[in-house]
Amino acid sequence: MSESQGPEAAEGSTRRLPVVEPGPERPGPPAMEKHVPDVPESGTAHRFWSARRVPAGIVALLVLLVAGAFLYDVVAVRTGRDALGWRRDLARQLAERPLDDTWVLVGAGVAAALGLWLLLLALTPGLRRVLPMRRTHPDVRAGLHRDAAATVLRDRAMEVAGVQSARVRMRRRKARVRALSHFRELDDVRADLDGVLEDAVRGLGLARPPAVSLRVARPGRKG
Numbered sequence: 001m002s003e004s005q006g007p008e009a010a011e012g013s014t015r016r017l018p019v020v021e022p023g024p025e026r027p028g029p030p031a032m033e034k035h036v037p038d039v040p041e042s043g044t045a046h047r048f049w050s051a052r053r054v055p056a057g058i059v060a061l062l063v064l065l066v067a068g069a070f071l072y073d074v075v076a077v078r079t080g081r082d083a084l085g086w087r088r089d090l091a092r093q094l095a096e097r098p099l100d101d102t103w104v105l106v107g108a109g110v111a112a113a114l115g116l117w118l119l120l121l122a123l124t125p126g127l128r129r130v131l132p133m134r135r136t137h138p139d140v141r142a143g144l145h146r147d148a149a150a151t152v153l154r155d156r157a158m159e160v161a162g163v164q165s166a167r168v169r170m171r172r173r174k175a176r177v178r179a180l181s182h183f184r185e186l187d188d189v190r191a192d193l194d195g196v197l198e199d200a201v202r203g204l205g206l207a208r209p210p211a212v213s214l215r216v217a218r219p220g221r222k223g
Helices: 052-079 085-095 102-123 146-158 186-202
Strands: 131-132 143-145 165-168 172-183 211-217
Touching: 052 102, 052 146, 131 146, 143 146, 146 165, 146 172, 146 186, 186 211
Parallel strands: 172 211
Antiparallel strands: 131 143, 165 172
């Protein structure tokens, strides 16, 4: 009995649809694990130096005003005019006042303090809120702001089960982490936080990774 294949085939006849047989299972990509690769350093990472634009601008403005006033008075005297009253008074006060006078000592102390402050600004790098990162290329320098680093550590701490809230204070040498746990044993939460924060600090890529000071406690009772 032959099967009808022409256009006159019955309306209720069925046709065998092609079936795609599953091939051999291909191995998928391996599961990704959180791992921070050890990037070799290329040069020493030093702190960033501040431009000190505001102190430099203030000093330059003061020097300009004082020098301009003295220059104007000297030119006026050279052209036959009398010296300004404030310069005559200043010269008389400097000539008559003894060195142990109170106002002389106060003025000398203020001038010395201002000079020490300017020397401190000139000899220190500044930009304390920017943490230098490891140098992976000799021509590239990168820095991470303290607030950004603290945010990363806080977000990683909040991923630990049992942590209700976390607060991070980032310094150049130390990161203080304070966490509140509303369930689970505190020792278990502390152990998990130690591992997570250690990986997070290493993942920041800082040239001098800060030490982590961790404290875990229960939230206080309301009312």
